[in-house]
Amino acid sequence: MVAISTTRTRRDLFGRAAGEVPLGSGSGWIWDGSGHVVTNAHVIAGASAALVTLADGRSFDARLVGADPRHDLAVLRIEGEDLPAPLTLAPPKPPEVGSRVLAIGNPFGLDWTLTTGIVSALERELPGRDGVPIRGLIQTDAAINPGNSGGPLLDGAGRVIGVNTAIYSPSGGSAGIGFAIPAATVARVVPELIRSGRYVPPTLG
Numbered sequence: 786m787v788a789i790s791t792t793r794t795r796r797d798l799f800g801r802a803a804g805e806v807p808l809g810s811g812s813g814w815i816w817d818g819s820g821h822v823v824t825n826a827h828v829i830a831g832a833s834a835a836l837v838t839l840a841d842g843r844s845f846d847a848r849l850v851g852a853d854p855r856h857d858l859a860v861l862r863i864e865g866e867d868l869p870a871p872l873t874l875a876p877p878k879p880p881e882v883g884s885r886v887l888a889i890g891n892p893f894g895l896d897w898t899l900t901t902g903i904v905s906a907l908e909r910e911l912p913g914r915d916g917v918p919i920r921g922l923i924q925t926d927a928a929i930n931p932g933n934s935g936g937p938l939l940d941g942a943g944r945v946i947g948v949n950t951a952i953y954s955p956s957g958g959s960a961g962i963g964f965a966i967p968a969a970t971v972a973r974v975v976p977e978l979i980r981s982g983r984y985v986p987p988t989l990g
Contacts, residue, residue, distance in 0.1 A: 815871045874945050
């Protein structure tokens with residue numbers, strides 16, 4: 786698991802000087818041995834630069850490989866030696882409701898936080914940022930808060946069954962209703978983002 790912080794270039798009122806200002810933070814995880822990092826598209830939206838920090842304290846400037854806002858997935862890439870081993874993606878078969886899960890992330894900037902819960906429901910739907918709904922989401926009661934976005938949702942064997950993406954909360958904090966993009970979607974979208982930088986869903990006609 787990694788922590789991601791983003792910045793955005795801002796110019797002064799006269800457009801003569803530019804500087805990087807903090808934009809936001811989120812989570813992610815190592816996809817493969819080439820340094821690809823999976824996170825949410827909304828974590829890096831509007832950013833001009835991203836910094837990936839590992840659990841051992843090392844930080845790397847990240848390059849955006851591709852993003853798919855319709856599925857809220859994005860891939861960054863970092864280059865370095867002795868990177869952490871990639872996480873294993875669970876089979877595309879949906880998890881069972883009631884099965885135990887673990888969420889890892891950086892809620893409110895509290896790095897490397899682990900919470901536990903169960904799969905509460907499957908096939909949930911949320912409105913997307915571009916008006917297209919995100920379908921097939923996993924609902925969990927594991928505590929997910931701002932900063933958890935992009936982090937892995939793991940099963941009892943430590944395999945990634947989803948990517949934490951959103952919460953339902955009138956107050957803005959965890960209310961025991963979180964959502965994750967399922968492994969089947971991740972397995973379909975992420976390789977395409979790595980290959981071509983974008984995901985084009987199949988169409989008829």
